[in-house]
Amino acid sequence: MHSFIPPARLLLGPGPSNVPPRILAALARPTIGHLDPRFVAMMDEVKVLLQQAFRTSNRLTLPISAPGSAGMEACFVNLIEPGDTVIVCRNGVFGGRMRENVMRLGAHCVLVEDPFGQAVSLDKVDAALKANPGAKALAFVHAETSTGAASDAAALCKLAREHGALSIVDSVTGLGGIPLEVDAWGADAIYSGSQKCLSAPPGLSPLSFGEHAVAALNARKTPVQSWFLDLGLVMSYWSGEGARAYHHTAPVNMLYALHEALLILHEEGLEASWARHRANHLRLRDGLTAIGLQMLVPEAARLPQLNTVCIPAGSDDLGTRRRLLDEFGIEVGGGLGELAGKVWRIGLMGHASRPENVDRVLQALAIILDRKAA
Ligand SMILES: *Cc1c(COP(=O)(O)O)cnc(C)c1O
Numbered sequence: 001m002h003s004f005i006p007p008a009r010l011l012l013g014p015g016p017s018n019v020p021p022r023i024l025a026a027l028a029r030p031t032i033g034h035l036d037p038r039f040v041a042m043m044d045e046v047k048v049l050l051q052q053a054f055r056t057s058n059r060l061t062l063p064i065s066a067p068g069s070a071g072m073e074a075c076f077v078n079l080i081e082p083g084d085t086v087i088v089c090r091n092g093v094f095g096g097r098m099r100e101n102v103m104r105l106g107a108h109c110v111l112v113e114d115p116f117g118q119a120v121s122l123d124k125v126d127a128a129l130k131a132n133p134g135a136k137a138l139a140f141v142h143a144e145t146s147t148g149a150a151s152d153a154a155a156l157c158k159l160a161r162e163h164g165a166l167s168i169v170d171s172v173t174g175l176g177g178i179p180l181e182v183d184a185w186g187a188d189a190i191y192s193g194s195q196k197c198l199s200a201p202p203g204l205s206p207l208s209f210g211e212h213a214v215a216a217l218n219a220r221k222t223p224v225q226s227w228f229l230d231l232g233l234v235m236s237y238w239s240g241e242g243a244r245a246y247h248h249t250a251p252v253n254m255l256y257a258l259h260e261a262l263l264i265l266h267e268e269g270l271e272a273s274w275a276r277h278r279a280n281h282l283r284l285r286d287g288l289t290a291i292g293l294q295m296l297v298p299e300a301a302r303l304p305q306l307n308t309v310c311i312p313a314g315s316d317d318l319g320t321r322r323r324l325l326d327e328f329g330i331e332v333g334g335g336l337g338e339l340a341g342k343v344w345r346i347g348l349m350g351h352a353s354r355p356e357n358v359d360r361v362l363q364a365l366a367i368i369l370d371r372k373a374a
Pocket residue numbers: 015067068069070072094141143144145146170171172173193202203
């Protein structure tokens with residue numbers, strides 16, 4: 001065996017996205033102790049940078065030391081108790097995972113279903129909230145990476161608040177790529193991931209709890225069933241005042257990487273990053289249309305960072321993706337769940353969202369599918 005040298009890849013799938021050299025360089029810096037005052041000071045900066053990225057002043061804003069799925073689990077396990085009712089919107093694979101979390105906690109799940117590829121229906125959610133007046137929370141996915149659909153997170157958070165339910169928002173793929181305003185929208189609990197539009201490696205899950213979520217956490221009748229994800233314990237490790245209680249060893253180098261990724265986002269500016277994602281999405285859409293390919297998601301709900309393309313009749317799903325990878329070094333995603341074999345998912349996330357990458361994947365697809373631009 002030898003050291004592992006990864007091949008050169010252009011990552012245009014559902015995540016991870018390409019990690020730029022500046023973040024890789026941060027990752028390679030010497031590991032220091034996780035209680036070293038200099039490291040602790042950097043953790044404080046990570047919190048501030050995350051608050052800026054989420055557009056929030058929530059004090060409980062920190063990265064969970066595990067991937068996005070752990071951020072999801074942290075929200076449910078801290079806020080939901082056995083017997084609670086939770087309304088879960090399922091318009092893709094990740095909504096299904098939210099439901100799974102609710103069930104495993106011994107809570108009652110009310111599903112609001114929409115077809116894969118469409119936004120969550122506000123009318124259906126409104127009806128479900130009215131039909132379940134005591135519901136503890138409304139959970140939904142802001143940016144459904146499995147389908148490429150965006151949902152109206154501002155309106156959904158507002159509906160939840162009007163009915164006295166907490167909003168639990170999955171913005172794993174949203175953060176950095178599309179408008180997200182945690183405070184202005186009144187999102188109560190939200191989580192994201194390091195490897196999508198932030199372009200850091202996978203393994204961290206930024207999370208933020210607002211005052212209503214913190215109040216629900218403090219009012220629990222039962223202890224949080226997970227020791228590792230108990231935010232009461234995690235907070236005492238991350239909170240800046242006085243001595244830090246040892247909870248777990250922070251993934252030191254990954255936090256260097258996240259710090260650098262957030263710094264890059266801050267330098268570019270959130271609005272500029274959203275606009276860049278949108279411009280490259282439009283370039284891709286125009287190019288795909290020119291070679292006769294169709295998008296799955298209706299225009300109004302399209303995510304710029306995750307483009308779902310219908311596989312044309314007679315084209316080979318796996319064979320096409322294999323050739324993209326082997327001959328062009330490009331990774332795109334296949335369909336998930338009920339969309340398996342029906343779509344390709346072309347991600348334009350974070351650092352990878354650039355015009356030259358759009359052109360590269362368009363050229364490769366045109367060659368493989370033997371199509372000329374009209
Ligand atoms: C990627 C993703 C997750 C899971 O994140 P992991 O880091 O893979 O655990 C959850 N929700 C959405 C919408 C995602 O795109």
